[in-house]
Amino acid sequence: MSAQELFVASARKCLCAGRKSLSALQSLDLAAQISAVDLGLKPALLYDSNGACAVQVQEYLNSLQSLGLVSESLLTLDLNGNSLVINAGAVRSNLKQVLGDDSVAVIDVCHSLEKPIIIDIQRREVKSMIQDLQSLLQLDSADKPVCLGEKCEEWNLCTVFGLLLGYPVTYWFDQTESFENCLSMTPLLVIAASATCAGHICHLYSFSVPAGLQEEANCKLENWKLRLQKRFEQQNVLKDLCISQSTVTLPAVCL
Template identity: 55%
Template sequence: MTSREIIVAAAKKYLSTRKKSLSLTKILDLFAQVLAVGLGLKPALLYDANNASTEQVQLYLSSLQSSQLVSKSLFTLDLNGNTLIVNQGIALSHLNEILSSGNMGVVDVSHLLEMPVLHDLSRVQFVNMVQKLKLTIERFQQHGDCKPLYAGEQCEDWNLCMIFGLLLGYPVTYWFDQNKSYENCLSMTTLMVTKAAATWEMDAARPVRLPRTHLRLVPQLLRVPSSLD
């Protein structure tokens, strides 16, 4: 079987659900994202292609790893029912860099605000959250087997919106007071879309280039000028 055939077969076998099966385009797009995580282009990805369970995503990932198509350093992490595919080494390096530099923009998008504002999250609160996330990822070293890693009750008091931003490698992450509401003020906020595209050649014998465009939406008020005059 060619690499393309293995990729498609793995997705159809392990990620199909009663409600929604993945199209060929989504299967190839998902693999491109997993490959990007495996190559260290980003620390993790949030699986949202359909409602496949964390266990299904782990079986899919294990199949790709056994075929030597993606790195063995990848594992699945379940955060309160949300499934992520994480590159352990890259994720830990990213979190260590954040802890050492403290260079992480946090934007308050709480629903009572008229527009997003930079959030003055306390250093102690921020460091505590990042360190707990680090310890969770480090558990993968002792985890060993090909099963998902569940954060469990320890993540119940985490601000998942912010945690996702940290794990996905965003330069800016959102925060809101989830003790008051899970709604946000972004619906009426002008957003700036940043795009970056890449291609990957799947088989040397049968070149297939997969376009992959990464989008990041950031409130326009945070836009950095393209030139400084």
């Protein structure tokens, strides 16, 4: 069997939700995403192809690793019921860089604000969350999902997802105050990155930044693009990197 056929067979065997398994196209898209994480083009993938649980995602990873299709550095993370596939080394390196050189813009979108503002990454609530993540993600390999347990209930998961997925901007809000935000009818610059893998388009990144903060966040956005392009040039599995941007304005934004 070819590598593509092995990827499809593993996905359809391990990732059934009820009686429904992934289609061949979904399986190939997932394979491209997993390969991107394994290559360090993105530190993590939020699994949302179907309702498969973290244990099933780990079984899928174990199958791929036993076939030699991906490295042992990939782990399954169970974050409050959400399944993520992470490159442990890439995530740790990214979190260290975030704290060390302020490479991520954290945007406060609390409902009580008139408009979004960028806050200091060293803010106590954000910094302690990153440090907690660092201490919990010390494993280099695991054959079962890493469950972060009750600790993550205190975190703003929107911020955590942004950090784990390697975005140069991430949103934060005081969830003790409200889960609503101030992004309604705010023009948002949506930045997306994609590539091709064995003829299939692989969507690597998609995130937004309020257009009014683009200039303030521009240095972080440009550095993110340069780092992604450099990593892309160091591999030959994915091809034709494309980074695009568009602007949207929505009556409500769910984070």
